[in-house]
Amino acid sequence: MSTYPEKVTLEEGLGLLLPWGNPVGTECVPVDETDGRVLARDIISKENIPPFRRSPYDGYALRAADTADASRETPVQLTVTEEVPAGSTATRAIGEGEAVKILTGAPVPEGADAIVKFEDTSFTEDTVTVFAPSKEGSNIVPVGEDVKEGELVVEKGRLISPALVGLLAGLGYENVKVHRKITAALLSTGDELIAIGENLSPGKIRNSSIYAIHAYLEQWNVNTRVLGIEKDNAQRIADRMLEGLADSDMLITTGGVSVGDYDMVKEALTRIGADILFWKVRMKPGMAFIAAVYQGKPILALSGNPSAAAVSLFMLGRPLIRRMSGMKDYQTKELKVKMADAFPKKSPSRRMIPGTLEILNGEAWIVFAKKQGNGMLNPMRDCEILGEIEAGSPPLRKGSIIKAYRFFDR
């Protein structure tokens, strides 16, 4: 019989599980499909953005030296030689006493070293008059202001944001090398579960938890293969597990991981020959949990209790999924928050309390979910962060400072 650790700390559990989350392979996808994907190569710019000195205003390009003596009383008049709209270039460099009418986004002509806005001048078709000296370089966007040629714009392993999609397009990438999306098979176990459309009968409940898990996975850009509901029968669960694992990178199950007579998931894992990495984590909710590996593929057996399943998925599943997806910063980020509510009970166990993050007077506060309990989904509804009550804590007053874990970072 294989042995495995029981009742590990969260950190021990992550230490045992995360090494199995090897980054998946890569693929090239059109740039407009890359939001939320993980970049698989460093992006070093071959170009400057902008590629030329640019005017940020509609106005006149001129030589700052020509305006040195300009004032309200002694305005300086310059000869306008031509007009340069965006998309064009000047036909020649400007000389002493000359200016070029220029529009926003147009390249600054050779010889010019300052731009004056229209509204700061008076002008005719052929002349422009300025009333103050311009500083050399003023109102000129330098070449490469946004991105410099040769610059490391973004490292591989970063999650691509909407602005980065735009930057990649701006750099000329029609296709981008990203990690392929991982696929997770999802299996719900429990004799009590019925599908959404079925009628409730005594003792039965609708399968809700897996829909929440499915939605979280979608947010994390994971493809899913939904296996449906299986009864509390070890062999049937084992068969479904193998079916799901055959064409997925990982398996997530719910239910049947406690100590009850019908908790068949551990037995099913043994039957398929999976290696159990650990059973039970010292936190609440989320104590009931099994991590296993089958042919290198991670298996997360989550609690049937929906909040417990979500907390395990956030604290253990999410970093694993981020690592498998190719992300460099896969670890959950921590912060210190003040409690906007008291936690009135002693807490012998380490507790994770879902809440929202509020910033008040420059301080981070956690507002706990109104409902708390591992058997509900409501507590997780608006969860942005999980506040941690340490094992052995006395009752905590409002305003106490605790650690929290955040889930809205990229």
Ligand SMILES: Nc1nc2c(c(=O)[nH]1)N[C@H]1C(S)=C(S)[C@@H](COP(=O)(O)OP(=O)(O)OC[C@H]3O[C@@H](n4cnc5c(N)ncnc54)[C@H](O)[C@@H]3O)O[C@H]1N2
């Ligand atoms: N004697 C003990 N009993 C229990 C312990 C324990 O340590 N000793 N731990 C309790 C804790 S804490 C949890 S969490 C649960 C874990 O139970 P399982 O993971 O085995 O889950 P089930 O028993 O299958 O279901 C628990 C609960 O959740 C409901 N459920 C199941 N699947 C779904 C679903 N897909 N959607 C919605 N709800 C679901 C199920 O009907 C049960 O009510 O064990 C405690 N017991």
Ligand code: MOO
């Ligand atoms: O294990 Mo239960 O998962 O503590 O809520």
